[in-house]
Amino acid sequence: MSRKVEGRISSVRGHRIDVHEVGEGPPLLFLGAGIGNDPGRAAIEILARKFRVIAPSHPGFAGSERPRSITTVDDLSYFYLDLLQEHSLSGAVVVGVSFGGWIASEIAVKSTAHISRLVLADAVGIKIGDRETRDITDVFQITEDNLRKAIFATPAPRVVDYKSMTDAEVLAITQNREALARFAWSPYMHNPKLKDRLHRIAVPTLVLWGAEDGVVSTAYGRAYCAAIPAAAFATIENAGHLAQIDQPEDFARHVLDFTSGALTAKRETTGAA
Numbered sequence: 001m002s003r004k005v006e007g008r009i010s011s012v013r014g015h016r017i018d019v020h021e022v023g024e025g026p027p028l029l030f031l032g033a034g035i036g037n038d039p040g041r042a043a044i045e046i047l048a049r050k051f052r053v054i055a056p057s058h059p060g061f062a063g064s065e066r067p068r069s070i071t072t073v074d075d076l077s078y079f080y081l082d083l084l085q086e087h088s089l090s091g092a093v094v095v096g097v098s099f100g101g102w103i104a105s106e107i108a109v110k111s112t113a114h115i116s117r118l119v120l121a122d123a124v125g126i127k128i129g130d131r132e133t134r135d136i137t138d139v140f141q142i143t144e145d146n147l148r149k150a151i152f153a154t155p156a157p158r159v160v161d162y163k164s165m166t167d168a169e170v171l172a173i174t175q176n177r178e179a180l181a182r183f184a185w186s187p188y189m190h191n192p193k194l195k196d197r198l199h200r201i202a203v204p205t206l207v208l209w210g211a212e213d214g215v216v217s218t219a220y221g222r223a224y225c226a227a228i229p230a231a232a233f234a235t236i237e238n239a240g241h242l243a244q245i246d247q248p249e250d251f252a253r254h255v256l257d258f259t260s261g262a263l264t265a266k267r268e269t270t271g272a273a
Helices: 039-047 073-086 099-110 142-149 167-184 195-202 217-224 249-260
Strands: 017-020 027-029 054-057 091-096 115-121 207-211 232-236
Touching: 017 039, 027 039, 027 073, 027 099, 039 054, 039 249, 073 099, 073 167, 091 099, 091 249, 099 115, 099 167, 099 195, 115 249, 207 217, 207 249, 217 232, 232 249
Parallel strands: 027 054, 027 091, 091 115, 115 207, 207 232
Antiparallel strands: 017 054
16 A cells, blocks of 8 residues: 655645645655546555655645636646656656646646656547537536536436535545636637647657547547647446446556656557557
């Protein structure tokens, strides 16, 4: 069982941030989706057998302060660049899921000075279709039941029982939803300029996708991958938009294989790597 590290990160540039840290080894910055109240703890525990995993709650999301100067995803990316530099996380692996994948992409097009490898899992952030085509399911406009079906390959066990939750847990989910809307409402879940900047990503990159993602399709994922030089694409079977929750063991295995170099030369893999 991994253990929490000492000297945990609690602030960036003097701004308080809630961070779950676990494990020992080289740093892995895990940028979650900001959906619900589980960033993928089971997958994080597996990754922590090899890495010091640093999983923050994004500024403005539950548990973390949002400085008034941070109003966009672009601002969030600079915040995390500051985190990497301020806490000397040289050679970090950055794993971004969904909204966190968008942030990770915005970080990597600016600088990879502190990054050794990048994993984008079911990432949003770019526009691939024309103006009349919806690339990303509107998670704010569908019912909770349909949202669950879009996010998870096995939605039935994922029903949220708000009555059994503490007030703090319900508040955290609400704060996360509000913050996600604040940062990603307009333009919806993307930066119109990001796709044309992805060529700037200069580190080995794995684009990892749930085969049954109902928020962004595998075609969207492949287009994301094609825009990044020498990126590899892999799918996880029986997984939806949050593959790290649907299939934590497979998710972690793909990340660990990639960081050990097993996927570096592969343009695309499916199922088991």
